Amino acid sequence: xxxxxxxxxxxxxxxxxxxxxxxxxxxxxxxxxxxxxxxxxxxxxxxxxxxxxxxxxxxxxxxxxxxxxxxxxxxxxxxxxxxxxxxxxxxxxxxxxxxxxxxxxxxxxxxxxxxxxxxxxxxxxxxxxxxxxxxxxxxxxxxxxxxxxxxxxxxxxxxxxxxxxxxxxxxxxxxxxxxxxxxxxxxxxxxxxxxxxxxxxxxxxxxxxxxxxxxxxxxxxxxxxxxxxxxxxxxxxxxxxxxxxxxxxxxxxxxxxxxxxxxxxxxxxxxxxxxxxxxxxxxxxxxxxxxxxxxxxxxxxxxxxxxxxxxxxxxxxxxxxxxxxxxxxxxxxxxxxxxxxxxxxxxxxxxxxxxxxxxxxxxxxxxxxxxxxxxxxxxxxxxxxxxxxxxxxxxxxxxxxxxxxxxxxxxxxxxxxxxxxxxxxxxxxxxxxxxxxxxxxxxxxxxxxx
Amino acid sequence: xxxxxxxxxxxxxxxxxxxxxxxxxxxxxxxxxxxxxxxxxxxxxxxxxxxxxxxxxxxxxxxxxxxxxxxxxxxxxxxxxxxxxxxxxxxxxxxxxxxxxxxxxxxxxxxxxxxxxxxxxxxxxxxxxxxxxxxxxxxxxxxxxxxxxxxxxxxxxxxxxxxxxxxxxxxxxxxxxxxxxxxxxxxxxxxxxxxxxxxxxxxxxxxxxxxxxxxxxxxxxxxxxxxxxxxxxxxxxxxxxxxxxxxxxxxxxxxxxxxxxxxxxxxxxxxxxxxxxxxxxxxxxxxxxxxxxxxxxxxxxxxxxxxxxxxxxxxxxxxxxxxxxxxxxxxxxxxxxxxxxxxxxxxxxxxxxxxxxxxxxxxxxxxxxxxxxxxxxxxxxxxxxxxxxxxxxxxxxxxxxxxxxxxxxxxxxxxxxxxxxxxxxxxxxxxxxxxxxxxxxxxxxxxxxx
Numbered sequence: 001x002x003x004x005x006x007x008x009x010x011x012x013x014x015x016x017x018x019x020x021x022x023x024x025x026x027x028x029x030x031x032x033x034x035x036x037x038x039x040x041x042x043x044x045x046x047x048x049x050x051x052x053x054x055x056x057x058x059x060x061x062x063x064x065x066x067x068x069x070x071x072x073x074x075x076x077x078x079x080x081x082x083x084x085x086x087x088x089x090x091x092x093x094x095x096x097x098x099x100x101x102x103x104x105x106x107x108x109x110x111x112x113x114x115x116x117x118x119x120x121x122x123x124x125x126x127x128x129x130x131x132x133x134x135x136x137x138x139x140x141x142x143x144x145x146x147x148x149x150x151x152x153x154x155x156x157x158x159x160x161x162x163x164x165x166x167x168x169x170x171x172x173x174x175x176x177x178x179x180x181x182x183x184x185x186x187x188x189x190x191x192x193x194x195x196x197x198x199x200x201x202x203x204x205x206x207x208x209x210x211x212x213x214x215x216x217x218x219x220x221x222x223x224x225x226x227x228x229x230x231x232x233x234x235x236x237x238x239x240x241x242x243x244x245x246x247x248x249x250x251x252x253x254x255x256x257x258x259x260x261x262x263x264x265x266x267x268x269x270x271x272x273x274x275x276x277x278x279x280x281x282x283x284x285x286x287x288x289x290x291x292x293x294x295x296x297x298x299x300x301x302x303x304x305x306x307x308x309x310x311x312x313x314x315x316x317x318x319x320x321x322x323x324x325x326x327x328x329x330x331x332x333x334x335x336x337x338x339x340x341x342x343x344x345x346x347x348x349x350x351x352x353x354x355x356x357x358x359x360x361x362x363x364x365x366x367x368x369x370x371x372x373x374x375x376x377x378x379x380x381x382x383x384x385x386x387x388x389x390x391x392x393x394x395x396x397x398x399x400x401x402x403x404x405x406x407x408x409x410x411x412x413x414x415x416x417x418x419x420x421x422x423x424x425x426x427x428x429x430x431x432x433x434x435x436x437x438x439x440x441x442x443x444x445x446x447x448x449x450x
Numbered sequence: 451x452x453x454x455x456x457x458x459x460x461x462x463x464x465x466x467x468x469x470x471x472x473x474x475x476x477x478x479x480x481x482x483x484x485x486x487x488x489x490x491x492x493x494x495x496x497x498x499x500x501x502x503x504x505x506x507x508x509x510x511x512x513x514x515x516x517x518x519x520x521x522x523x524x525x526x527x528x529x530x531x532x533x534x535x536x537x538x539x540x541x542x543x544x545x546x547x548x549x550x551x552x553x554x555x556x557x558x559x560x561x562x563x564x565x566x567x568x569x570x571x572x573x574x575x576x577x578x579x580x581x582x583x584x585x586x587x588x589x590x591x592x593x594x595x596x597x598x599x600x601x602x603x604x605x606x607x608x609x610x611x612x613x614x615x616x617x618x619x620x621x622x623x624x625x626x627x628x629x630x631x632x633x634x635x636x637x638x639x640x641x642x643x644x645x646x647x648x649x650x651x652x653x654x655x656x657x658x659x660x661x662x663x664x665x666x667x668x669x670x671x672x673x674x675x676x677x678x679x680x681x682x683x684x685x686x687x688x689x690x691x692x693x694x695x696x697x698x699x700x701x702x703x704x705x706x707x708x709x710x711x712x713x714x715x716x717x718x719x720x721x722x723x724x725x726x727x728x729x730x731x732x733x734x735x736x737x738x739x740x741x742x743x744x745x746x747x748x749x750x751x752x753x754x755x756x757x758x759x760x761x762x763x764x765x766x767x768x769x770x771x772x773x774x775x776x777x778x779x780x781x782x783x784x785x786x787x788x789x790x791x792x793x794x795x796x797x798x799x800x801x802x803x804x805x806x807x808x809x810x811x812x813x814x815x816x817x818x819x820x821x822x823x824x825x826x827x828x829x830x831x832x833x834x835x836x837x838x839x840x841x842x843x844x845x846x847x848x849x850x851x852x853x854x855x856x857x858x859x860x861x862x863x864x865x866x867x868x869x870x871x872x873x874x875x876x877x878x879x880x881x882x883x884x885x886x887x888x889x890x891x892x893x894x895x896x897x898x899x900x
Contacts, residue, residue: 028652032671156638165634166616166675183633184615188606202478220700221482223693225616225675242692243673249696250670253703254789260707261785261874262778270790271800275807279814282782289778290819291826296770304763313754316766320746320882323770327777328712328739328875332732335711339704340720350721357725364729369740376741424711424874425778432770 005029007037014048023053031059046075058087061096066267069096070104082111089163090116091136091244094123131215132208134248135229135238136163141171142181142195149191151181164241167226170199177228177236179203205230208237212248217344219245256342259420260335262289285425292429296323299436306444314383315443318390319436325369326397326435327428333358333405334423341409341419351410358406359399366398389446393439400438401431455479457487464498473503481509496525504530508537511546516717519546520554532561539613540566541586541694544573581665582658584698585679585688586613591621592631592645599641601631614691617676620649627678627686629653655680658687662698667794669695706792709870710785712739735875742879746773749886756894764833765893768840769886775819776847776885777878783808783855784873791859791869801860808856809849816848839896843889850888851881 005013010033017025026034034056041048049057049072061084064072073081073096085093085108097105097120105124109117119137126132140162142151151168159165168186170179179199189198205228206215218227225242258265262285266277273281300307300319307313337354340346346354370391377387405427409419455463460483467475476484484506491498499507499522511534514522523531523546535543535558547555547570555574559567569587576582590612592601601618609615618636620629629649639648655678656665668677675692708715712735716727723731750769757763787804790796796804820841827837855877859869 028650030652030654030672032673152637159634159638165637183637184609187602187615187633187637188609200478202480204480216696219693220696222480223482225692242675242696243669246666246670246692246696246699249699249703250793253699254793257707257710257785257789261781263782263785269793269795270786270807271795271803275810275814278786278807278811279818281786282779282811283815283818286775286778286782286815286819287822290771290775290823293771293774296774297767300767300770301764304767307766308758308763313758313763314751316757316769317747317750317754319766319769320750320773320886321740321743323773324743324746324777324875324878324882325736325740327774327878328736329732331711331874332713332736335707335713336720336728336731339707343700343704343719345719345721353721357720357728360725361728361732364725365733365736368729368733369736372737373740424781425774428774428777432774436770 005033005037007040010034010037011041011048014051015043019051019053022051023056026053026056031056032063035060035063049075054083055087057084062088062092065269065272066095066099070100078107078111081108085112086116089136089138090119090123091134091163091238094120094133095128097124098128126208129212130208131206131210131212131229131240132237134212134215134244135208135240136244137238138163139228139236139239140165140168141175141236142168144170144172144178144194144196144199146195147191148186148189148193148195148198151186151195152191163239164226167239169203169228169236169239170195171236174233175236176234177203177205177230180228203228205234205236206240207232213252213342214344215240216245216248216252220343252342256338256420259418260331260338260423262286262425289425289429292426293432295429295433296436299433299440303440303444306440312443312447314381314386315389315439318386319439322390322393322397322435322439323428323432325394326401326431327424329362329365329398330401330405330427330431331424333361333402334409334427337406337409338420338423341413346410348410348414351407354406354410355403358402362399362402365402366395369398370395385446389439389443392442393435396438396442397431397435400434401427404430404434455483455487457490460484460487461491461498464501465493469501469503472501473506476503476506481506482513485510485513499525504533505537507534512538512542515719515722516545516549520550528557528561531558535562536566539586539588540569540573541584541613541688543570544583545578547574548578576658579662580658581656581660581662581679581690582687584662584665584694585658585690586694587688588613589678589686589689590615590618591625591686592618594620594622594628594644594646594649596645597641598636598639598643598645598648601636601645602641605633613689614676617689619653619678619686619689620645621686624683625685627653627655627680627684630678653678655684655686656690657682663702663792664794665690666695666698666702670793702792706788706870709868710781710788710873712736712875739875739879742876743882745879745883746886749883749890753890753894756890762893762897764831764836765839765889768836769889772840772843772847772885772889773878773882775844776851776881777874779812779815779848780851780855780877780881781874783811783852784859784877787856787859788870788873791863796860798860798864801857804856804860805853808852812849812852815852816845819848820845835896839889839893842892843885846888846892847881847885850884851877854880854884 061069061072109120138161155165166183168181169177172178179201180203181195181198185198208229219242226239228236229238230236255265264281264284266281337346373394374387374391377390378384408427409423413419511519511522559570588611605615616633618631619627622628629651630653631645631648635648658679669692676689678686679688680686714731714734716731787796823844824837824841827840828834858877859873863869
């Protein structure tokens with residue numbers, strides 16, 4: 001990367017430069033870098049911030065972590081807050097306000113000008129994880145009467161605040177979306193060409209209530225840099241840009257990682273989280289799963305008297321291996337299906353395809369593991385009966401694990417639950433109980449043939 | 451989404467429309483949609499494809515799954531192949547060729563024109579998972595002598611093939627990167643303004659060998675839609691665009707999900723994979739982990755004679771719960787640290803911070819779980835000794851699990867291994883062995899006080 005100012009240099013620069021010179025210089029420094037530099041700053045924050053022009057402050061606030069935004073903004077008076085918010089993109093303001101309490105939101109909204117206030121309230125009414133929740137309202141509308149020249153002139157006057165001007169959207173007099181024109185095509189065309197000659201009428205748009213994960217799938221499929229959002233009458237309401245989608249994809253993956261590992265969600269990063277926050281993230285599901293695991297104990301206790309018989313206790317030594325393998329096989333299936341669903345490759349209607357596939361895969365995998373097990377126990381323990389008990393149990397455990405692991409996420413989705421929720425641990429718990437039942441049943445049959 | 455042609459309608463349209471009319475109509479249909487429509491087509495593929503203009507074919511090929519590209523291209527003669535490849539973006543060609551065998555690559559490259567051939571060979575020389583491996587070479591260079599008008603005229607002549615014209619890069623006579631200008635700023639400026647007035651000299655660029663995950667972190671940090679790639683002399687070589695990064699983020703997450711669940715990597719999607727491919731993905735690590743789990747058996751066998759003593763066998767009933775909880779606690783820590791590393795929040799230098807944090811968190815979590823356990827066993831089993839054995843073992847198991855889970859990924863990275871590799875299962879195996887040792891040691895001390 002090109003050598004830039006270090007954080008310390010940047011802070012010094014902010015502290016010592018005159019406001020006018022600062023305004024010009026900061027235009028070429030990314031707000032994310034200013035924010036980085038301020039992270040280690042231990043002087044008076046407010047005195048530093050008031051030196052920075054409002055539009056740059058707005059940029060810095062947009063870049064800050066969700067949980068820091070309120071604190072940063074809280075340093076300013078209501079008038080200053082309104083000035084800063086007016087410079088921020090509408091979607092960023094709405095997202096930020098989701099984290100404020102009602103009084104604060106009402107105070108800020110009532111201080112904004114009517115139009116902006118209306119816009120923010122509208123944006124806040126959408127579910128934050130839908131297209132409406134991630135869209136910005138600053139797009140560039142054009143109409144069928146415009147030429148290339150008109151458009152360029154219009155952009156010079158009105159393009160300043162748009163989220164992107166790389167795509168312009170042709171609307172009819174009722175604001176219904178009729179097509180899209182790229183700035184690229186405009187720039188590469190003759191001045192007097194009517195826009196209608198350039199417009200692509202076959203524009204992909206999304207409804208406000210589309211899940212953000214589906215929106216991300218469309219971006220991936222088409223490689224778009226922006227997608228328009230429309231209401232049920234096809235009236236255009238906003239746009240979603242690729243950089244917002246990058247965050248969506250990262251957030252959704254992080255959530256799936258957390259859910260699959262039985263972690264509760266929190267928005268702070270690991271190193272910034274307190275010990276108690278981290279403990280809270282983990283404790284609930286651990287307790288839940290620990291108590292669920294009681295069932296495994298019940299199964300073992302049922303066979304306790306049988307195990308006490310001479311020669312049977314050796315069976316206990318293979319319980320952990322059987323359980324671990326079942327857990328691993330189950331989470332392999334679950335991971336493949338959960339990831340396939342997250343990427344839009346697998347949906348509920350594929351239930352029986354997945355079920356049938358998992359059964360066939362488990363027959364192959366189960367057979368391989370069983371044979372290896374049988375040979376190993378035969379060689380090292382010289383105990384065919386033990387080998388058969390473990391191997392037969394292993395075979396059925398793998399089948400159970402793959403079927404449960406592969407179908408549970410689909411069943412969860414069917415019941416509107418998140419497919420990833422504690423997938424691996426809960427599958428492990430279910431598979432453990434079933435594996436123990438199979439193991440002891442098989443062993444009892446083999447050791448005490450009727 | 452706007453009503454578009456269904457797949458069947460599109461195929462019919464492709465089959466019946468004259469080539470000239472097709473050329474015009476297909477401009478407004480996204481290649482990804484054409485590819486989708488063809489997925490269920492059971493007629494003669496080649497006869498359908500030859501009707502499609504070469505530039506659209508190139509687009510379709512770019513959209514196809516990695517493993518289908520060779521098959522699609524294989525339908526054509528060498529001359530046709532060269533025509534199609536010449537229309538594709540250089541980075542897409544290089545990626546595609548990575549999957550071809552050497553003879554095929556040599557044949558194709560020797561048929562391309564010299565400049566393109568050179569470019570492809572250069573691109574193929576970079577590690578596919580670095581900035582060089584994902585960059586395209588089609589960017590728009592500008593120089594310090596140009597005005598806004600010059601630039602617009604230059605774009606009209608030379609912008610056609612660029613990956614994006616939303617950013618233009620100012621190079622010095624040695625092709626060294628000096629700054630970036632956005633098309634937005636150009637469009638919004640006076641014709642006779644020198645470009646130097648608009649250029650941002652503080653341009654963020656990346657070296658060819660930067661890991662693609664780090665590149666993605668920069669895109670997330672700055673919200674860029676493109677980043678230039680430079681060599682060690684700061685000579686500009688190519689650009690990476692946000693849509694490529696979206697794929698990087700998805701691929702890296704998928705890889706981490708697979709690795710954490712002990713799955714080998716394969717590029718085919720679940721529903722498209724054969725039973726044998728899916729079995730192969732799973733079997734290697736399952737076998738490895740199954741054999742590793744032998745150690746748990748060894749520990750149990752060591753205590754077998756002790757367990758045979760009256761009243762001690764009940765200890766066995768709590769082994770699964772202890773192991774599952776240890777596994778879950780360990781994968782919670784591992785997930786947080788692995789995800790933190792993937793997003794650039796945690797690095798090796800934070801080793802002791804993580805270690806210290808995990809120890810403190812584990813004290814809180816371990817204590818909570820132990821107390822619940824003690825109360826539960828006391829209430830239901832009325833056996834204080836058993837309750838104490840399980841609870842003390844639980845406490846230490848959680849500490850061990852969190853410490854192993856939190857630090858192992860960092861240790862793996864230190865040794866240049868992927869931190870995610872089989873994280874949860876291998877941590878489970880290690881924690882299982884240690885938990886069993888602690889459990890039996892504690893129980894022996896309590897049941898047989900010296």
